[in-house]
Amino acid sequence: MKVKNGIVYMSGQVASWSERQLAADVAKTVNGVRGIKNQISIDRHIKRTDSQIKSAVKRRFDLDFYVDNAWIDVLVKDGKVTLSGIVGSATEKSMACNDALVAGATSVKSNDLEVRWWLRDDLRRASKRPLKSDERIKEAIEDVFKERLDFQLYC
Numbered sequence: 001m002k003v004k005n006g007i008v009y010m011s012g013q014v015a016s017w018s019e020r021q022l023a024a025d026v027a028k029t030v031n032g033v034r035g036i037k038n039q040i041s042i043d044r045h046i047k048r049t050d051s052q053i054k055s056a057v058k059r060r061f062d063l064d065f066y067v068d069n070a071w072i073d074v075l076v077k078d079g080k081v082t083l084s085g086i087v088g089s090a091t092e093k094s095m096a097c098n099d100a101l102v103a104g105a106t107s108v109k110s111n112d113l114e115v116r117w118w119l120r121d122d123l124r125r126a127s128k129r130p131l132k133s134d135e136r137i138k139e140a141i142e143d144v145f146k147e148r149l150d151f152q153l154y155c
Helices: 017-028 050-063 090-099 134-148
Strands: 002-004 007-014 035-042 072-077 080-087 107-115
Touching: 002 134, 007 017, 007 134, 017 035, 017 050, 017 134, 050 072, 050 080, 050 090, 080 090, 090 107
Parallel strands: 007 035, 080 107
Antiparallel strands: 002 007, 072 080
């Protein structure tokens, strides 16, 4: 990855389309990013255990500003992800389902994930003020990849 004039040039390899998209989405959240050139490739041969899949789903929830995972339970059995609990809107439910499509997951079931309007907004995460220079943008993105994502981006 490199950053030039606020444009993030991403390359490397991940295990799924959702991880490729997540990498770009994370980079977009950093203040000062003016654009993304995402040329990350996908290696679908990576296998994951149920516990690795569950960890990846929870990390995706942690990174998604619009999904409050405090009320969502994640169960993974034989690669099948089941979400249960409460979300604040139908949109949040849909986003949680999309977030659960991590590498290794063969399906996502959300029938037991209930929509409760009273949960919306009050529990929304507050955003943090990101960094601005090209070098700091690059450092912030690399830090997120190292600390919070369940995949490595090989640059």
